[in-house]
Amino acid sequence: xxxxxxxxxxxxxxxxxxxxxxCEQHMGHRAMYWYKQKAKKPPExxxxxxxxxxxxxxxxxSRFSPECPNSSLLNLHxxxxxxxxxxxxxxxxxxxxxxxxxxxxxxRLTVV
Amino acid sequence: GENVExxxxxxxxxxxxxxxxxxxxxxxxxxxxxxxxxxxxKGPQLIIDIRSNVGEKKDQRIAVTxxxxxxxxxLHxxxxxxxxxxxxxxxxQGFNxxxxxxxxRLTVKP
Numbered sequence: 576x577x578x579x580x581x582x583x584x585x586x587x588x589x590x591x592x593x594x595x596x597x598c599e600q601h602m603g604h605r606a607m608y609w610y611k612q613k614a615k616k617p618p619e620x621x622x623x624x625x626x627x628x629x630x631x632x633x634x635x636x637s638r639f640s641p642e643c644p645n646s647s648l649l650n651l652h653x654x655x656x657x658x659x660x661x662x663x664x665x666x667x668x669x670x671x672x673x674x675x676x677x678x679x680x681x682x683r684l685t686v687v
Numbered sequence: 688g689e690n691v692e693x694x695x696x697x698x699x700x701x702x703x704x705x706x707x708x709x710x711x712x713x714x715x716x717x718x719x720x721x722x723x724x725x726x727x728x729k730g731p732q733l734i735i736d737i738r739s740n741v742g743e744k745k746d747q748r749i750a751v752t753x754x755x756x757x758x759x760x761x762l763h764x765x766x767x768x769x770x771x772x773x774x775x776x777x778x779x780q781g782f783n784x785x786x787x788x789x790x791x792r793l794t795v796k797p
Contacts, residue, residue, distance in 0.1 A: 579730075615790075673780055674719075
């Protein structure tokens with residue numbers, strides 16, 4: 576298995592809702608990432624997990640809460656989002672050290 | 688932190704021509720430079736990478752060059768095909784995370 580699987584592919588949520596994005600990989604990668612991508616922009620790093628521990632939080636608002644239950648799973652819990660949080664949320668994984676990332680296809684999030 | 692600049696932002700070529708995309712980086716500690724291709728509705732896909740101890744790397748129609756002294760690296764696509772049309776991102780990685788360039792939208796006209 577050489578893929579990163581993200582669910583759901585599309586999500587529409589209200590500003591008072593609570594939802595979660597899920598990411599799964601079975602490549603044995605011990606680093607996992609959440610990125611946010613707005614239209615016509617590059618991916619922006621949100622969080623990095625290394626060996627299931629949060630190692631980087633790029634000053635992301637607390638309405639985004641990451642979780643890494645085990646080495647294969649990564650979640651992003653969403654609460655009280657704003658319309659400007661609408662974007663493509665990408666999950667990625669990589670082996671330890673300097674190596675390319677494998678990205679999922681993303682969750683297209685719309686906040687109404 | 689790392690800052691990666693990428694040019695041009697858009698590039699249109701005729702099928703069969705070559706395409707070149709250039710990037711510069713600021714952090715001399717960066718030593719891994721991947722290139723990603725992103726098609727509509729998909730996540731970025733790694734197409735080629737180069738490490739700081741190598742000056743050039745080639746994979747079929749794609750090649751990447753690195754000038755570590757000048758902090759420049761470039762992607763070269765030869766014999767372009769319509770399926771090469773996509774957004775291409777360069778990136779630079781050092782001790783921590785990876786930073787992306789702004790992207791180049793490549794259009795290959797048949």
